[in-house]
Amino acid sequence: MIINFNDKLKEVCNSIEIDINNEQIEQLNLFKELLLAWNEKMNLTAIVDEHEIIAKHFLDSMIPAHLFSEGNVIDVGTGAGFPILPLKILKPQLEVYGLDALNKRILFLKEVSKELGVNLNLIHGRAEDYAKKDVSRETFKYATARAVAPLNILAEYNLPFLKIGGEFIAYKGSNYKDELNESEKALELLGGKVKKIYDYKVPIVEEDKYAIVIEKIDNTPTRYPRKPGIPKKRPL
Numbered sequence: 001m002i003i004n005f006n007d008k009l010k011e012v013c014n015s016i017e018i019d020i021n022n023e024q025i026e027q028l029n030l031f032k033e034l035l036l037a038w039n040e041k042m043n044l045t046a047i048v049d050e051h052e053i054i055a056k057h058f059l060d061s062m063i064p065a066h067l068f069s070e071g072n073v074i075d076v077g078t079g080a081g082f083p084i085l086p087l088k089i090l091k092p093q094l095e096v097y098g099l100d101a102l103n104k105r106i107l108f109l110k111e112v113s114k115e116l117g118v119n120l121n122l123i124h125g126r127a128e129d130y131a132k133k134d135v136s137r138e139t140f141k142y143a144t145a146r147a148v149a150p151l152n153i154l155a156e157y158n159l160p161f162l163k164i165g166g167e168f169i170a171y172k173g174s175n176y177k178d179e180l181n182e183s184e185k186a187l188e189l190l191g192g193k194v195k196k197i198y199d200y201k202v203p204i205v206e207e208d209k210y211a212i213v214i215e216k217i218d219n220t221p222t223r224y225p226r227k228p229g230i231p232k233k234r235p236l
């Protein structure tokens with residue numbers, strides 16, 4: 001099977017009614033090339049097959065882009081930049097932040113954003129620490145997370161960053177219903193409420209995915225997030 005990346009990018013953008021121009025297509029291509037090249041030297045992603053990288057990283061990150069309008073977004077556990085970098089390329093009006101506990105991934109993203117000419121703010125640190133800081137606490141319109149932790153843990157990482165009315169958009173797989181059931185208490189404690197669930201299929205791999213949109217309806221009590229490691233060890 002031969003996949004034409006550019007055709008897939010156009011197809012996906014067409015289906016979500018977002019315009020994509022040649023410059024954006026070039027940026028996504030360059031990002032893919034840099035990811036493939038750097039991944040040979042350091043562990044950026046466990047997925048190595050190019051078709052899977054296109055589908056599971058790029059297209060999966062892009063399809064929910066229409067859920068974002070404008071404002072600032074923090075991607076918690078951004079890793080090699082998914083979903084935040086494809087989102088920024090598709091929606092340049094977003095002010096984007098990528099946070100990760102692993103510095104080598106942040107260094108990779110510094111290099112990529114420089115090469116692409118994209119303004120991506122990068123923070124090396126843990127969500128539990130960064131969400132306590134005045135500069136970041138309850139200051140974001142959107143928070144995202146993909147492949148980082150189950151939803152009850154993610155809620156404690158992400159909801160403290162949001163201002164009231166903001167949205168946490170969690171990229172999830174078919175296990176999302178169980179994760180949602182186990183997150184009821186966490187959402188209530190942290191000031192979140194499920195607003196909608198957007199379901200989609202990732203082309204090429206034909207995988208069912210779900211973007212869970214959780215609205216921040218109340219301030220998060222200052223005791224959350226708890227100390228680094230505690231949300232994972234003792235989920236709410």
Ligand SMILES: C[S@@+](CC[C@H](N)C(=O)[O-])C[C@H]1O[C@@H](n2cnc3c(N)ncnc32)[C@H](O)[C@@H]1O
Pocket residue numbers: 076077078079080081082083099100101102105125126127128145146147148157
């Ligand atoms: C499996 S990777 C996923 C990366 C990317 N979001 C994706 O979808 O490809 C998970 C990332 O989350 C980061 N991470 C996990 N817990 C974190 C925390 N508490 N604070 C910041 N980063 C965290 C890890 O360092 C890792 O880079």
